[in-house]
Amino acid sequence: MATGKDFSSDTAAPAHPRILEALIAANEGNAPSYGDDRWTARLKECMSELFGREVWTFPVLTGTAANAIALATITPPYGAVLCHEAAHILVDECGGAELLSGGARLYPLAGAGGRIDPAPVEALCARLVANGFHNHQPAALSLTQGTESGTIYAIEDLKRLIAPARARGMRIHMDGARLANAVARLGCSPAATTADAGVDVLSFGATKNGATGAEAVVFFNGALAERAIFLQKRAGHVPSKMRFLSAQLLAMLDAGLWLESARAANDMARRLADGLAEIGLAPHWSVEINEVFLTLSRGAAGRLRAAGFQFLSWGPEGETGVGLYRFVTSYATEARDVDQLLGALRSASPLE
Amino acid sequence: MATGKDFSSDTAAPAHPRILEALIAANEGNAPSYGDDRWTARLKECMSELFGREVWTFPVLTGTAANAIALATITPPYGAVLCHEAAHILVDECGGAELLSGGARLYPLAGAGGRIDPAPVEALCARLVANGFHNHQPAALSLTQGTESGTIYAIEDLKRLIAPARARGMRIHMDGARLANAVARLGCSPAATTADAGVDVLSFGATKNGATGAEAVVFFNGALAERAIFLQKRAGHVPSKMRFLSAQLLAMLDAGLWLESARAANDMARRLADGLAEIGLAPHWSVEINEVFLTLSRGAAGRLRAAGFQFLSWGPEGETGVGLYRFVTSYATEARDVDQLLGALRSASPLE
Amino acid sequence: MATGKDFSSDTAAPAHPRILEALIAANEGNAPSYGDDRWTARLKECMSELFGREVWTFPVLTGTAANAIALATITPPYGAVLCHEAAHILVDECGGAELLSGGARLYPLAGAGGRIDPAPVEALCARLVANGFHNHQPAALSLTQGTESGTIYAIEDLKRLIAPARARGMRIHMDGARLANAVARLGCSPAATTADAGVDVLSFGATKNGATGAEAVVFFNGALAERAIFLQKRAGHVPSKMRFLSAQLLAMLDAGLWLESARAANDMARRLADGLAEIGLAPHWSVEINEVFLTLSRGAAGRLRAAGFQFLSWGPEGETGVGLYRFVTSYATEARDVDQLLGALRSASPLE
């Protein structure tokens, strides 16, 4: 497999062959509908093993669904959800969290490299609490691990954000659309950067990592999970043939495919970053998972696109015609894909 | 393939082999995300051909999603959605339509065999209009074709319901989770029982008919479709790898698989009904698609279940211990499955 | 004061002179905004005295607001709220409860004279629970005391409805828009027909009873009250000059004005009913508070209206041209108003 010149997103990649095999294997005869099947039951077991404690799992099709369901279980309609200003829930989900929570408001927080700074969290919470019922009250902190900027939170950084929020009675959500990439990079246990760090509910991603479309809402707290199935159902996210979601998630966990895929993607981004260093180009943010952000001139970006490469503009182009661009690798990216891009960058006069 | 003793639901059936083949075929290299892929573009073309006019298509995972998105495009938050008292949107979707419409209210209407009677529609609308802003105003009529009772609306019956509703300015939704079964039975064109009958927006089902999970919201009116993608997105129903939904829907339309599957399911229900007649048992409602409703004694139902058969209780058991039970066939049901059930019914003393 | 020929509603009556005096008295100098004033603090005290226990009070302008806030505190978005099919929350509030609860569904229940029958409550709850997450789950029972049909629940009847609902974990709301009329009629303590009967949260009406516009949400359970102020605020129901609502409610409680007004209204309805008996006309439902429902021919209703009388049609006119009409008295209705109506009825050939 190879992704050629497409660095637009890890969601553009095809499904991993073992995922398709799992779909085929799950297609054996009739099975109970709406999650009463054995794949879905098994998923709870496997996830519990993975995290070293009992967890409650709810498979869904999309990350937006996972995030919205997770957040709606931990915030009232008048709750404030604090997140990074580049968080997917804020800028790429068209209000999914607001819809399912019935009105919670997302409060954007700044922070370099996609990581929230602790100081503004406290300042914002203090302001909201001081204003009482006149505005939303701090309810949830949503952290993205790995971040939208291709970085990760060190476990200590997570704890530094989470501890004061929990002390305020807030609940912690983690958007783990790229959790696998973060765990692969950290080399820690899955629990270390989630439940052990104080996360209450996790959006466990698989789609960007090789599924055709499958994510799981994972609760580390059974009481919070009680409302989940109702929220999932009314949002249209309980498929009758749920086995086809659960089977994909099981395949991901089987023999460590999720980490194997993530490592492959991370490695290709690392290869890209190393090659860039040789050309003398520095990524905008530290390359820690499978995303590389580059500052390019408008002209260079155009030349790369003309040569067939695909990648996204990230934020508005500056007045000088220089902008930030995102290149994403996936489990399916191959070394030759990266080398081809490096070759093109080398000859593209990136800043002219 | 065979479904053995499982008559619980057509959603319990596995996916059709040609659906899995389509998934595998769609897994070729990278493809643009979020519906910008060629399968999704092709789907609009194929559906337009199918209905003989330009249509606008939005693939989603579940029928609940399709119904909620469809209804939310045709009703304001203070709109009344009229539907049968057994409609899936009313009794099996946990408020999906209310959620996505922001507050529309479903008004249940009676009618034998799952079909709405025209008279109460007018009476209800007149009452709502007379009460003005004090309550919801008539906005949408939602019809299920084939119905939840295993029957179909004759095209003339549809028109008799739709014409006065349209004259009031209402919009028409059709829940076509089993549209294929209805079209197969009617022997009409797909347009005849939808767009030509006055339907504005259709939930086109494929999951019950052999997909792993794929439905399409189909608009016959482009203006109504404009809001759909936003509603779909905020509900978390725009998968990044949408090609895997679209490819299933394309496979369904390819070489008439959707009608072939539906006909197979209908035929098995017909076989069951014919066999029942021989035993002297009459289904509760006319068997017109792939569902058979039987009146059984509690004892008989228990004996069948003890023998391994699966089927649902339909409504509360009466005081006399006699209740209504639903048996559903699917494309995967085989003649021997039906005959086995008939054999068991014959010896089960159904009313004792 | 007199209401002349207007029997349309107790909301058509002017404010009681003592209410206006209270407004004037409350207009002394500056006062803290948004409920931090001494009238609002005093209201909690007076209501606590009235009900013989600590209660939590939230003044609002309208009954719709009171009902929506009350219900939103006791039902999740996927909760079922059971109410009479003639309940104000169902037919006259345009979805206020659905809006503020974020999607709870109102389930109408039949019952003669505006009173819910116990049997269908259990049947409905059992059905909803059996269907699990596929539909709304029993969350609240909403009772109207006095009812929309001009009757009251006997305290034993209330308990018969409330006990099994509470046993299911449901919460109990009482729409007391005409609570004063019911208490006046029952001759019981205010607590007897509310908190002592198992009610969790009460909409305490004053507008129909002589305020310019003031109601209170009264919680008998402090834990439930915690969310109320946020729901009230986001619905725009925390006025900056709240003292003008609280002062009206205080005036109502002062020296028993609320019962005095209600008794006056009830007495006039009684006078009307007694007069009808003399003419040989029987009200459709027992006249227990301040509403009289009469069966009249269309012609008679027209003749009364031509003579200047105002009253509402109640439900659709039957095919025979005979319909049900509602006549409401208020604290401001005088004996001569009633006698004038009786005179007109006597000569109007009510059924011809």
Added chain:
Amino acid sequence: MATGKDFSSDTAAPAHPRILEALIAANEGNAPSYGDDRWTARLKECMSELFGREVWTFPVLTGTAANAIALATITPPYGAVLCHEAAHILVDECGGAELLSGGARLYPLAGAGGRIDPAPVEALCARLVANGFHNHQPAALSLTQGTESGTIYAIEDLKRLIAPARARGMRIHMDGARLANAVARLGCSPAATTADAGVDVLSFGATKNGATGAEAVVFFNGALAERAIFLQKRAGHVPSKMRFLSAQLLAMLDAGLWLESARAANDMARRLADGLAEIGLAPHWSVEINEVFLTLSRGAAGRLRAAGFQFLSWGPEGETGVGLYRFVTSYATEARDVDQLLGALRSASPLE
């Protein structure tokens, strides 16, 4: 009348005597309920005269209600509402606009003195449009006239903001809680700073200006107004005795009371600002209506409060112990109240 040492808010002031007289005058006999009364009809006429064109008016109790209803008529659930980062709708209404619109998102914009800068409006809109259905789409621009910082928009400034927004198809809302103060200051016609400047729907404030509680949603576009009554009703904001809101608004318009009151409030703020200049203190923002913002040391603020003065902290106190404080005058503030405050400030060593 006098407000003594209370500069906390214009909402702390009592009602104007002419407002109470109007309430008493409106209390004559029965009147039709829910806005069918003659006061409400007359209000539409008077407001139409005031603005020199037909307008559609909806009286409500609170500014939060007016803003939420107004915004909900001009934005879909996936619409972006752009407003100043200090806008009341954003920071003081607990999500009212989100609730009633069913999910619109408020996007805060910076700008000195409470006035939005034009440049970021365009940048934000361009970004939202570029991201398509992945996020909210520009729907409404909400402007506050006079602003939360005690300033006003010059009419040319309004047009500079409004023209490009309208060119994008956005609708314009004006929060006119202090419109009277702005019009009094501008010396323009009411239409000049609203309809003629391109405003579609206005929240016309009266509460801060001397009502007990009354605001009006005023539409300059009849088509937009059609949905308003339904939104108003479902939010519980159609009082049965609406005459008591409408009568207050009529009294405000009668003989120019609204401008007379606003001028009185503005004059007292001017007196305060002039006195501050004499002491050598400069307000933080230009004093253009009835609010004065002062930079004070924590110690000075404490000393003033110890002396009985009331005023709000505005934003968090800086690290140096110096903060911003708001002093508001109202129609009821008298010269001696201001002089008393000036005397205290003179002796309070404001920055020590």
